[in-house]
Amino acid sequence: MSSGPVNQTRRQSAFDAADPPEEKKYLECIHCGLCLPSCPTYLEMGNEMDSPRGRIYLIRMADEGKIGITDSFVKHMDACLLCRACETACPSGVQFGSLMEKARGQVERKYKRRLSQKLLRRFILSVFPYPDRVRAMLKLGRSSQRLGLRRLVIHGGLSKSLQIMEELLPPPDEVPADIPLPRVTPAEGTPKFRVGLLTGCVQQVLYPQVNAATVRVLARNGCVVVIPREQGCCGSLQAHEGGLEPAKAFARKTIDAFEQAKVDYVIANAAGCGSMMKGYADLLKEDPLYAHKAETFGQRVRDALQFLHQIGANGRYGPLPLKVTYHDACHLVHGQQIRNEPRALLRSIPGLQLIELKESDFCCGSAGIYNLLEPEYGVRFLERKVDNIVATGAEIVTTANPGCELQIAMGLRKRNITMKVLHPIELLDMAYQAGIAPRS
């Protein structure tokens, strides 16, 4: 339109030019408020600053120079789970996730955190994206469980986080030893697709059985499964916390690894990773070398369950007489809009009874590393989730993201509930096994 801006003397934005939250994205918010009840933090805290609409308003005001990157601005950005439930609720299609990640990027560079918080973040982000370090921490965690090391950490701000970190780790007997997977697994029968599998940092260390099951199920469905050794972390944890530069580096490496593997599809069995890789285009759009690559790469990414549903998974399942419920991982249901596919696959298993979980698409409080950074709120969301899970009366709770698996398992363990937490693909795998050799 022809008229001039209201703020002729527009104040200096609180953001700098390196990946700021985009104006055109926050302008899409029309302030209708339909997102409010979808937001876990709004429901829990009951204030507008901790709602999607309020956070967008704060981001907009910071960009318009009306407020700075202050303690309270950071507090409300930090409190966001980045579950993106608001995106599902928003009829104007506001890309909240992108706005929040970029706002956090600005916070990380422009805001001075307390030393303890800074160290905690640095520590977590220097461990989780690296499988070897996760493995080392698993060992260390166990010994600290034995020795009660954390009691030595007297810093009030951190002890809660470290306690959660310890409690999150599954008991030693529940983590299988490393399951080596071949670089290339041939398809059973005629090969129909050549797919690459992202093995994930947390997934491959704490849930190697999920990757093994994924490979078997894909192979059974005519896929040659390639696991490029050059792959690393997808970068999602970094991006989540505003570490956009390290995230970009991880993204480029991931793109290269799968490009060299020459695959038709890139498969992720961790919702957070799949959602991240599908969104590489937004992350790398200013990168002249990778912008285009990121876009075509993103189009080839599929969540494992989405892919199986799409190709029409072969139904030679044996019966599994189990009562199962399903928790929607945020980055599957909201980040990738995959809601029905996992349910349809589970329902196709004979004998399996799928019981709907109340508030199934409400965040469990894991949210990347939120449970470690905001332990108090993380636990509140977990309690709500566990209450709902218990109410289903199911024997198994399934979810397609390792973070949710760890979090929910911790919640169940604390209440001494012996319910199993599995990835849906493990049940598909079991059903195929049962189809080959029916149990007597």
Added chain:
Amino acid sequence: MIQGKTRIVRELEKIVGPNAVIHTEEELRVYECDGATIFRALPDMVVLPATTHQVAEIVKVCHREQIYFVPRGAGTGLSGGALASQGGIIIGLNRMIRILETDVPNQRAVVESGVVNVWLAQKISGDGYYYAPDPASQTACTIGGNVAENAGGVHTPKYGVTTNHVLGLEVVLPNGETVEIGGKVLDPPGYDLVGVFVGSEGTFAIATTVTVRILHKPEAVKTLMGIFHNIEDASNAVSGIVARGIIPACLEMMDKLSIQAVEKWAKAGYPMDAGAVLLVELDGPKAEVEALADLVVEVFQAQRVREVRVAKNDEERELLWKGRKAALAAMGQIRPDCYLQDAVIPRTKLPIILKEIEELSQEYGLPVANVFHAGDGNLHPFILYDGRYEEEIRKAVELGARIMNRCVEMGGSITGEHGVGLEKQDFMPLMYTEDDLEAMMKVKCAFNPDQILNPGKIFPTSKSCVEVGQHKRDRIRYEPHRIEKEGLAQRF
């Protein structure tokens, strides 16, 4: 500006706890507007009580200190009703979210006023019941807010508005006293105070719990979508449905721009190239619904309907409504801001007013999309603008005023369901004389004599309760009747 703010913050924190009082400017900013972003006003404080008792304690402080205060639900309102337009304290009811009681056999439920409209429906759905008032924002708006605005929704043609579904209220008066009005029975003896209260736009008292009537779901529901070449045909079809004596549960119309905005998101199968779409929902016993559906199709055909689609199952039906109800929310795809009008017009005038709106839209260079609650003649023009440009804000407001004037000239009204609030107070004289307005103010003054609760709303003038009725008394004093002047009669 509140005198002794720090002291009052401390006192309020004692009532509600430290995390429930918001008082720093940057945090208060997020409360400076509701769903109508064209109006903004910064409150001095926001307090978030969790119980009726806390509300009463807060209000007592406000009363003692004579501080303005304003209740706020989800902030989805569209007339600026929840703004602290003259400063003061916003009392946010978003922590009062319990459904206290559901008495299904007796068809009633008691909820706290911060309960989201759709939560109640979800809670009783398993028993085969529902709560009829369903504003488009029902997934977010609160029942307390619905009571304040006497909210409508798409089911109004058959089921009426909020006031038809509220039995009783617990309210905190502006002096901090908690009282109950109405009760659990339908139409209790004495004055219908619930009827007076519902729609008072938060200017009488703060409702803290609401007893509502719930209804059994009908045996059959059928939703038909008539796709028309133009608005005229669709309008004639509406008149045709009414003329046949059919009372549909819902009767909604959308114009081309609305259809396009909605379909992009909802993917409900709305035709992107249609001139207008009519959604008709019929409910009741199966045989009746089927028979009425045939009649509706006949009426459609008489108006050269391009195509009639029937929702095949609940999923398709819900998707259609999800689309319709997202109309406002989807406008962000077209322009950054939306100034939504809430006019009422005689149904037969719809094609004329829409043509005029189209001309005004051209004249001002701002797109206008329209949805129409055709069953009750409630037209919502969405004026789309960019609030970063002052010129556009001015144009949007002026365009809105011109639409409103034309609607009143055609025999309509300035608001159907969104309330007067801040937005339409200047239009009130189009509808009412000064005497009419004073009569209404007298009712307000009975509840809110100091006018510390939600001041500066609804009425175009800001008179104190002492001044209300003054001009009339003056007139009586200075204008003796003819027979008095002639000495034929004497006033005692």
